[in-house]
């Protein structure tokens with residue numbers, strides 16, 4: 343039986359967080375043998391925010407090494423850099439002619455990034471506005487059935503589905519309409535000290551965030567200081583509204599141990615918060631130590647990393663061409679008489 347295709351993307355950044363791991367990367371690893379997985383390091387999306395030119399390329403390699411250290415098998419999945427496959431940008435222009443200003447203007451990520459004056463006020467560029475169309479192109483080029491994403495990307499995925507449906511209803515079944523997969527727990531890991539907001543690498547207070555490559559002593563320290571709850575007697579149960587701190591800790595533990603929240607609640611019945619924290623500290627430090635050891639070995643093997651990327655891009659380009667060629671045809675663009683070469 344042929345496997346369905348799963349596609350996802352991640353921005354190149356060396357400082358990925360525990361939230362990125364539990365919310366996204368962990369799912370990528372989990373499904374890698376059940377689906378035909380295509381994973382993309384989205385450097386073109388990254389430049390919608392200001393980037394340091396001497397760091398950007400290096401960061402793509404950092405992320406690749408991190409993904410491999412988290413357990414992705416490069417012999418089994420296709421991993422590549424978005425800018426190495428020009429079809430993404432080509433399809434993006436075409437799809438932009440089938441996307442509406444009004445629907446893009448409603449995207450909350452655009453609203454956040456264009457109004458958050460601390461981050462981006464002097465750089466509200468059109469790329470930021472078109473971001474979801476490039477994302478739709480990433481996904482639709484590969485006839486993707488499943489897109490594992492974090493909670494914050496759901497709205498973009500709904501837009502991708504809408505664009506695919508709209509195009510298909512005009513031209514026939516050109517694109518597979520993708521479903522998304524957001525895990526029930528852990529798709530949104532919250533800040534350690536302010537568990538009502540998402541864990542974010544750009545948090546002003548770095549004690550809110552755990553980085554995958556962070557020094558282990560510092561990780562232990564942050565976890566020790568994380569917020570629990572003040573109810574007496576203490577109860578370890580999942581209740582996002584009334585017990586955000588404990589719920590977040592349970593999500594972290596569930597994400598790392600792959601034990602369901604309800605089983606965790608049972609096993610911590612009658613126990614103290616400190617026991618929950620200690621268990622998390624034990625598991626986080628075990629996982630991060632292992633991951634970091636692999637990362638620092640792999641990151642030095644640049645020839646190996648480049649080889650994975652060139653293999654990935656080659657496969658991606660030839661697959662992407664199949665879809666792009668169909669799109670050219672149905673729109674009615676003239677191909678040269680030597681075939682589909684541009």
Ligand code: TRP
Nearest residue numbers: 349350351352384387477480489
């Ligand atoms: N926008 C996604 C994020 O910031 C990254 C991304 C780009 C992506 N293209 C994608 C995710 C395609 C899934 C599918 O997390």
